[in-house]
Amino acid sequence: MTTKEQFLLPISEDQGSSTLRVAFDVAQTCSSREGCAWHAAALAEAIKRAYPENELILYHQFGEWLNPEPHKGIQLDDCPSPFTEMSCWDARDLWAEIESGTKPLPGNPDLVHSNSFLAPTLSPAVPLIYTIHDLTFWTHPEYTSERNRIVCQGHLLKALKNADAFIFVSQTSKNDFEEVLPDWLESSEKPHRVIRSGSRFTAKTSNPNRFQNQNAPWLYVGSIEPRKNIEGLLATYRDYCLNSESPRPLTLIGGAKWHSEPIIEQIQEAAKELPITYHGYLDDDTLAEHFANAFALLFPSHYEGFGLPVIEAMSFGLPTICQDLPSLREFSEGAAIFTDFTQAETASSELLKLEREQTLYNSLSKTGLESVSTQNWDKTAVETLEFYKEVLASRIVARNED
Numbered sequence: 001m002t003t004k005e006q007f008l009l010p011i012s013e014d015q016g017s018s019t020l021r022v023a024f025d026v027a028q029t030c031s032s033r034e035g036c037a038w039h040a041a042a043l044a045e046a047i048k049r050a051y052p053e054n055e056l057i058l059y060h061q062f063g064e065w066l067n068p069e070p071h072k073g074i075q076l077d078d079c080p081s082p083f084t085e086m087s088c089w090d091a092r093d094l095w096a097e098i099e100s101g102t103k104p105l106p107g108n109p110d111l112v113h114s115n116s117f118l119a120p121t122l123s124p125a126v127p128l129i130y131t132i133h134d135l136t137f138w139t140h141p142e143y144t145s146e147r148n149r150i151v152c153q154g155h156l157l158k159a160l161k162n163a164d165a166f167i168f169v170s171q172t173s174k175n176d177f178e179e180v181l182p183d184w185l186e187s188s189e190k191p192h193r194v195i196r197s198g199s200r201f202t203a204k205t206s207n208p209n210r211f212q213n214q215n216a217p218w219l220y221v222g223s224i225e226p227r228k229n230i231e232g233l234l235a236t237y238r239d240y241c242l243n244s245e246s247p248r249p250l251t252l253i254g255g256a257k258w259h260s261e262p263i264i265e266q267i268q269e270a271a272k273e274l275p276i277t278y279h280g281y282l283d284d285d286t287l288a289e290h291f292a293n294a295f296a297l298l299f300p301s302h303y304e305g306f307g308l309p310v311i312e313a314m315s316f317g318l319p320t321i322c323q324d325l326p327s328l329r330e331f332s333e334g335a336a337i338f339t340d341f342t343q344a345e346t347a348s349s350e351l352l353k354l355e356r357e358q359t360l361y362n363s364l365s366k367t368g369l370e371s372v373s374t375q376n377w378d379k380t381a382v383e384t385l386e387f388y389k390e391v392l393a394s395r396i397v398a399r400n401e402d
Contacts, residue, residue, distance in 0.1 A: 023109035030073035046381035061091035063120035082106035119159035130163035134305025143227035255281035300341030314368035335368030
């Protein structure tokens with residue numbers, strides 16, 4: 001078992017120090033957050049918490065990802081944030097100079113970790129680690145906008161050249177990568193590893209009253225966009241309400257993304273006849289309250305690279321009924337019911353079953369709490385720091401061989 005002390009051994013003969021300076025991309029955290037942004041924020045906090053000896057340098061402007069209000073992004077005590085007060089224009093100019101090789105990276109980092117699909121050109125002396133969350137833009141182009149598809153594809157292709165190592169947030173995202181680019185990882189010989197996300201919420205004891213509480217709602221958490229299959233969720237919920245003796249209400253939480261207008265209109269129309277509430281984007285504390293007071297999570301998404309709301313529901317002992325996706329089965333077996341939300345009657349039968357069978361409900365809740373205790377951000381931070389060490393060590397070996 002790798003320990004924190006093992007990691008803190010000197011990582012290079014040149015450093016003469018056991019500390020590590022990591023430039024960490026948090027550009028996505030500067031506006032309304034969704035999966036990738038929550039991932040970056042939670043991982044930054046976990047690395048700082050687990051390894052305070054190292055220096056985490058937060059980059060709120062990253063390559064072409066420029067924010068008009070970078071100060072709204074995540075801030076951590078004792079972590080330099082050189083871009084926080086920098087305008088988009090100044091940040092753009094600085095990144096142009098960094099990529100041309102005329103200016104050094106702020107903070108003089110030992111490595112850079114990209115979390116937002118951007119792969120700027122860096123000095124050969126500074127390795128770039130690149131996180132791949134999903135490949136929707138290639139594997140399921142129908143669930144993303146044309147602009148997003150082109151932009152993400154372009155940046156990933158750039159990463160094939162510029163990135164020195166790759167992190168995949170699930171085995172599913174790695175499998176998708178290898179399906180799109182067969183044998184590339186092996187032939188490139190670039191280090192890569194699957195490192196799963198965790199829940200940003202501390203595991204809570206399951207609420208013992210939620211099963212009996214008829215006002216405890218079904219909960220959906222996720223962005224509002226075609227990939228999330230809100231249409232299937234509403235059809236399922238409508239069928240459930242027709243067949244339940246005492247239908248529970250439905251609460252939807254999530255910020256509006258591309259092509260969200262017609263979906264929100266569908267939600268509003270359904271809410272005229274059914275007990276549905278839509279809240280939009282919520283902050284951490286308010287979201288935690290909804291998780292704590294809900295009956296179960298409904299997660300009908302057509303595709304996920306990971307599925308952060310499911311593991312976060314598990315940390316509250318909240319069972320999930322979700323679309324049967326490989327990425328969700330990776331971590332939620334025994335804590336979730338897998339179904340097909342494109343078939344309303346099929347999915348609805350699972351909602352009816354869960355609200356009628358307390359033994360099943362308690363089993364899913366218990367398994368979720370047990371599983372999430374070993375799938376937390378502290379573990380993700382340790383594995384990430386181990387991978388940093390591996391990447392830096394491989395560069396030392398390559399340099400010595402040269």
